Amino acid sequence: MTSTNPTLSPVGGADAPPAGLRPSRRSSVRAAQTRRKWYEIVGLTLPAVIVYVMFVLVPMGFAVYYSLFRWRGIGPPTDYVGFDNYVLAFQDPIFLDALRNNAIIVVGSLVVQGPIALAVALLLNRRFRGRAVFRLIVFVPYVLAEVTAGIMWKLLLTDNGTVDALMRSLGLGSLVRAWLADLDIVIWTMLFVLTWKYVGFAIILLLAGLSNVPPELTEAAAIDGASWWQTQRHVMLPLLGPTFRIWMFLSMIGSLQAFEVIWVTSVPAVRSLGASATMATYMVDNGFFARLWGYGNAVAVILFVISFVVALLFQRFLLRRDIEGAVTGRVN
């Protein structure tokens, strides 16, 4: 813990107390130091607090307010409709499709990316020549812009495009589908692209976690005669628990907000039928482009509440131990 130490850290050369002060002077000097400390605290944190409150918290408050109106975005909102917008949303089959799709993406990302990321992280944590290059390559999809990845896969997956050609040349021609147009398949195509795009992030986090494991532990396991597999299973995996749970948390929050990849990769017509819509694409389509501002803000609040509840439940039941000292916890 850091602590202020008035005697050892005089704040600023000019204000430094001369030696041999009478007690009354000394206490006023101390008061000046305390005041000065508070000036510094406020001065250093205020810009960050203002920007953060203004552009993260305030808009969310406005969303709740706007969501209670029927409003086309021109002039101040006047047509108060209570919770009608929320009722409308839950009666719209397209929105319910979007909810289902978000659920598929949340669960699918965890189930598919988790095991892949663990395996690749353990593999790339071995010491071997060329490891650095492999690590770099594995992160490439994560660094690409969502738009870039989306357009890329859109071209690759187009009818009679590269993916189809490759599958045919491998004798899998009978499995070729209309990846981006078949209403029953498109969400799984989206899940595939999202997995390709984001599994690298899980790998980065897990590698960072793995490199925090003290080498003494693996050396001790080796001395006890543990094989590489046994070391991974009984030493590495348990120690990776906290990092893995933090990744799960970030992955779920990200999946609930999925927007860019789906917006770019899937055809608008398919999206508007609900087959590939997510809450976020539904919100932007209806709120921004169809100018149903009150309704769009209601969807924003729903998206926010769902994310927040998921986040709180996850924190309450799984993350509580980890965040002590890790992501949000105390600093020693």
Added chain:
Amino acid sequence: MAVDSAQSPSVTRRPVAWSTPLTYALALAVAAVSIAPVVYVIIGGFRTTPQIIADPAGLPDPWVWDNYARVLTQSDFWKQAFNSAVIAVGTTVGVVVLGVCAAFVLARYTFRGREGLYTFFTLGLLFPSGAAILPLYLMLRDLTLINSYYAVILPQIAFALPLTIVILRPFLSAVPRELEDAAAIDGAGRLGFLWRIMLPLSRPALVTVGVLAFVASWNAFLLPLLVLGDADLHTLPLGVQNFSSQYTSDTAGILAFTSLAMLPALLFFTFAEKQIVGGLQGAVKG
């Protein structure tokens, strides 16, 4: 702790051995899946659209430079690259300056409400920034900031602050207290200590948060899509998306444009990858 662990890989480096063929086979397979589509896009930019349609999975024959030349001689591409650069640099500077100041207070000052303030910032990690995009647009419109660089820079700084503070705080608190005392004895105030000792010492963490903010900004799409209606202010992601929906039949051109747009982020990340993994170690406890 964090400072040490970020540097330990180079300290404890042992001679690296070749590994088993199985390890390489697996690593190669993983690498192929990761990078093959990207390589395909870059190489595809050297083909003509008829070539691509005739044989989607083939190699350029002959190699054509025309697509890349067309994009590079287009004024739109350079304008968009310039806009992306201004916004990304502005965001990065803002995030690092505001983040360091706040994290420094949270790491090195003791005061009532400190943990509360920290929790307040970390709440931002729970906030889905995308959820607030519509009211954010309305607010920026009321502030008449729409169609300006600020409309993207300021919210991006706000979105990036929580993660920045979470990464920086452990780094700044890991600097030994003796250094602070020594600086005080030499007559440096706490701000002098921040400037002369903390900042140089925490450079790896600063690079980490800087690169993360830069890449996030360079790649951002949703916010610019809503607030930059003016085509003169469009960033590269908007440009790529517009190009691909405007010239749907020019597949080769789209591939070339996409390749050129992703290049800066890739180079930047390649240069800073080690720093990022090192910087994350402070925030993630293994």
